Amino acid sequence: MELHIVITGRKDLAVQLYQQLREAIASGRLAAGAQLPPSRLLAEQLGVSRKTVSDTYATLTYEGLLVGKTGSGTFVNAWAPQPGRVQTATDLACAANLAKWASLPSPMRHPTRDSTLRYEFIGGATSRNQFPQDEWRRCTQDALRRIAQHSGFYSQPEGLPALRSAIAGHIAFSRGVKCRDSDIVVTSGAQQALDLIARVVLEPGTIVAMEDPGYSPARQLFMAMGARVASVPVDEDGIQVEGIPEGTRLIYVTPSHQFPLGMPMSLARREALLARAFKLGAIIIEDDYDSEFRYSGRPTDSLQSMDTRGVVTYVGTFSKTLLPELRLGYAVLPPAIHGAVLKAKQLTDQHSSTLAQWALAKFISEGYLLKHIRRCHTVYAGRRERILQRLAGDLSPWFEVVPSVAGFHMAALCKVPLSITLLIEMAREAGVGLYPLHVFFHDAPVRPGLIIGFGAIETLDIDPALDKVRDILQQIG
Template structure:
């Protein structure tokens, strides 16, 4: 693609070229980091001498707008001038709404590659070394061949039939979910599924009930849509159903592995929840985000398997079993809201990318997914046991693990007062990433503690990392 520069006449050629490149960088039309054509090529395109182009590049380099990289070419500097005279947020009619969105916190935001520490106990992240690259590559190549044979039309908002069929079989086998292919909508991660359901169920002022503490991104999403979120306390059996307020339209729960504490919801409490939701006329969102990994006791089916009245929307994701970057999730919808959610999906993004959909359909149908889950389960079991052993051992004066039977994170509550922000800060200085529990509390009294994700940290790094945590705790008292 040619750089758009217009030279008029044969006078002031260098000045014309300089001014147009300067204005393009200053306005942002040439973005920071963009590569300019080689001087010889641009000179031929414009019909000017190479020296004219080279001199202009040199001048702009002296001014800090361009940077030359030996063997690579000339680039707009990463910190090029920003366009002048742009409206500020305060000048816009939507200033108040922009301020509301800007003020939202970003809990659970993962670090960038550059800011990732050597030993990360962050939740929700998987180990890249366990990802089956060869199998996924074969599935992706098959997906490319399928796409090449297609008509070139947009896909359907609900997702590819092959993937929906594969998902239906997988979750019926592994989670006891009762569904047909037509009940499934493929989404860009579980977060989009939550967004779509909330769009069609909620209005400004609607009441949403959710566990407290609970998954903060879901709460922020519901609040951003104008809903009133009622935090419902937990006990040893899960959400306290009798405290779900009258008028509730949507109930969000994580019954198999409560986020963030990890406690499973008892059978009696599940039955009570379904009964309460039916009486309220509410939809229940069951976020079953990582329950494929179970370590103790008898497996429990999904809450959706107990639903005989069509009020549970089951939400699942492949971010926790494969890679978060794939952004593939799905929802199994009750018939009453399926049509509305499909319209919302179509208006939102038409459909999720078909390339990873085709690849994932083959990945599941060939048995690679179950094989990968079994492999991860063996690794996560070892990591979980090491963390539990340390929490019951030399870290026990400060922390107590919350009983949990599934997933790949553990919650640890403080037994004595601990300066958690200082602990986290000191840990970062020695390349250990720790994450607090308090950000997940909404209206319930905050209980201090940490969340120990063991998906991203290597097994051999766990003990050395926790040695450092112990030493910091001893130092800060």
């Protein structure tokens, strides 16, 4: 790769070269440790004498900006002077807006690979050992062959027809969703689906109704778009529909496995919610994030399957069934917002990665996804049962579980006064990742406790981890 230096005319060649190299180092374009081309090669590229380049390198080395390493070449000195003062956020005209974004909390940010603890009870994450590597590799190889056969043009913003067809069949079978291929838009995870819907439905100052406690990343997204988020309490039947205010444009709910508490929305509450949304002229976002995994009771269909008036947008993801890093999700759109969301998708990122789309389409159509879900269901059911046994046993003096029948996390509420912050800090020192429940409460009275995920922790690690938690609880009383 050539070093970007522009020499004009035939005068002051050494001065031009010196000034440009010095500016590149001072600005950071040539980073500390970067290797410069050999003097002979750079001279040939610029059409100047080698002596001009060598003299310039020598001057910059004398000034401490470059360092020569015998047998290796010339490098930017790691201790080169830093660039001068640049504008900070407070200097900019958009300072207030930047501060708003910077102040948004990140309660569900996952740890990096390096900061992951020995025992992780984090929610929304899966065990890499469960991922079907061989089947996915075959599907990816097939996807590469398909891409090689195509013309190299951009793809459709709504997603590949093969994947939309596979998704439609899968969610009709597993969740009772009523849709055609043309109702689906493929997104980069469920979070992008929420973003696209919010973009076309909301304006600054409009009202979004959300469950409280609820999914904080959705709340923060709506607030960042200037919406007023109305917190609506939940009870054992789900969102209290009568609390949805007049003027609401968007209603965000998790009816199959309420986030974070876990209970399903009752049939009567679902019917009331659909009627309320129709009366308000509001769109409902049904976030069905992990309901493929169900452990007891009769299966419940999606809210979308009950919708006869076109008010529900069904949002799903493959982050929970496969891997979060794949960044593949989808939305089933009602006719009223379909065209607008497709235009927003095209303007946002043109389309999601076709490599992953082709691979997932084959993965679903070949039956690998259902096989994988069934295999994971058995594993998760065992982990869930063991955690429930411990919470009903030696951990029962401190916690009680909120009843839930789906997903791969549960909420454990404190039965006695307890410093959750201290518990989490001490658990981290012991290599156990615990996560608080209170961060998902906003206006509703906080119910202290833990959100306990069992997707990422191995089954044999559950008892050793909970033994450590029990010992800490006994220590802090």
